[in-house]
Amino acid sequence: MIILIAPEKDIPNEIEILHQLFNAGLQYYHLRKPHKNIQEHKAYLNQIKPEYYNRVIIHHHHELINSYNLKGIHFQEQKRRDTIDNPTRYFKDLNMFGKTISSSFHNPEELNSCYFEFDYHLLSPVFNSISKKGYEGLGFNVNHINKTIVGMGGVTAENLSKFNTLGYKGIGVLGGVWNSKNPLEAFKQINEAYITSLKNRNND
Numbered sequence: 046m047i048i049l050i051a052p053e054k055d056i057p058n059e060i061e062i063l064h065q066l067f068n069a070g071l072q073y074y075h076l077r078k079p080h081k082n083i084q085e086h087k088a089y090l091n092q093i094k095p096e097y098y099n100r101v102i103i104h105h106h107h108e109l110i111n112s113y114n115l116k117g118i119h120f121q122e123q124k125r126r127d128t129i130d131n132p133t134r135y136f137k138d139l140n141m142f143g144k145t146i147s148s149s150f151h152n153p154e155e156l157n158s159c160y161f162e163f164d165y166h167l168l169s170p171v172f173n174s175i176s177k178k179g180y181e182g183l184g185f186n187v188n189h190i191n192k193t194i195v196g197m198g199g200v201t202a203e204n205l206s207k208f209n210t211l212g213y214k215g216i217g218v219l220g221g222v223w224n225s226k227n228p229l230e231a232f233k234q235i236n237e238a239y240i241t242s243l244k245n246r247n248n249d
Contacts, residue, residue: 046215047239048073048102048167048195049232052223053080060092065229066222067097070236075119075217077104087112102145110139117145117164125149129161157190165193167217171208172199174220188212202238209242 145164150156172182197217225231
C-alpha cells in the first residue's frame with residue numbers, strides 16, 4: 046500500500062494535482078492539515094470530487110466522517126495516547142462501519158505493545174525525511190512485529206526495496222511527491238517502483 050500525506054500548508058493547484066493523483070491510482074490520501082479548522086476542512090473536502098471521498102483518511106476533526114463518505118480516520122500520536130484508553134466512548138458518535146482506523150508511531154516497541162487493533166500503523170522516521178529538514182532516519186527494523194506497518198521518512202523510488210527488507214507492508218510519502226517539481230510524475234515513479242519491489246519480494 047502507498048499512502049500519500051497531504052502537504053501541511055496548501056500549495057498552488059493542490060486539488061487539481063490531487064485529482065490527477067487519484068486518476069493515477071492513489072488509494073490512500075491522508076488529509077493532514079493541522080492549521081485548518083473544521084470549516085476549512087469542509088471547504089477543502091468540498092473541492093474534492095465525491096467519487097474520491099472513499100480514498101481520503103482524515104487526521105483532524107474526525108466527526109467529518111459522518112458528513113462525508115471518507116475512507117477512515119487517523120490518530121496522531123498524542124491524540125491516540127489521550128483517547129484510545131476509552132475507545133468505546135470516543136467512537137460512540139462516529140459512523141465507523143466499514144471504515145479504516147490508523148495511527149502514527151515513532152517508536153516500534155510502543156507500536157508493538159499497543160493493544161488497540163489499528164488497520165495499519167505509520168512508523169517514522171525510517172530514513173532521513175525529505176519534507177522535514179534535520180529529521181534523521183532511524184532505520185527501524187519491524188520484521189519481528191506481526192502488524193501491518195507502513196514506513197515513512199525519506200521514501201524515494203530508489204530505496205523501496207530497503208523498506209521491504211526492513212519488514213514494512215507499505216510506504217507513506219509526503220516530501221517525495223509534494224516537494225518535487227512534478228508531483229504526478231514523482232508519484233507514478235514511486236508507484237511503479239513499489240509494484241516492482243513487491244514482485245521481486247514475492248519471487249524471493
